[in-house]
Amino acid sequence: MEFCPTCGSMLMIELPNMGHATRFYCTTCPYVCPIERGVKIKRKQILFRKGIDPVISSDDMKNAPTTEVPCPNCRHDKAAYKEVQTRSADEPATLFFKCLNVKCGHNWREG
Template sequence: MLLFCPQCANILSVSVTMYRTNRLECRTCAYKHTVAEPVSSRRVFERKEREDVFGGPGAWDNAQKGRVQCPAEGCDGDEAAFFQVQIRSADEPMTSFFKCMTCGQRWREN
C-alpha cells in the first residue's frame, strides 16, 4: 500500500525514529507522520483460467499438425497441433508449443 504526502503528493517513505517508532516522511518536503499503530493489509488473488495468449480461442484451428507422442499419462495420442515462437533472444532456438489432438494436453519444448 502506497501512501502519499498530503502537502506535495509525493510517495511517503518509512523511517525509524531514535525512539524506535516508525514514521512516514516525505523526501521532498518537511512532512512527517509518526505511525502509532501497526499497519498491515493482505490481498488474496483468485487465479483465473485464461485463453491462449497467442491468438485466442481459434489459435489452434489453423495450426500445423504433426506426429508427436503426447506426454500426458494415459493418452496414446500421436498427433499434435503446433506452432513456433521466438520468445528468447535471437541466438536461441525457437520454442515450439504443442496441443494434443486426442486429449487437449498442452506442452512446450525449447
C-alpha cells in the same frame, strides 16, 4: 511506504528519541507525522482474477501441419503443431502441439 502530503517525497522513520514517539519525517520539508500504535486501512480494494486467454486456440490447430511426435498423455504418435515466437527474437520459437487422438486431444508445448 509513506509519502509526504506536502511535497511528495518519501518519508523516513525516526525512532523514539528525547521524549517524542516514533514518527515519520520528510527530508525535504518540515513535515512530521507521529506513528500511531494501531494500523489503519486507508482504502479497501476488491481484487479479482482476470481470465487467461490461450496462446493457441483450437481454431489455430485445425489447419496446422502434423508430425510424428508421441503424446505425453496417451502415447499416440501423431500431433498437430504450431510454431510461435513467444519471447524475444534471439530466443528459439515455442512449439505448441495438440494430440490428434480423438479421445485424448491433449495440448503441450516444447521450448
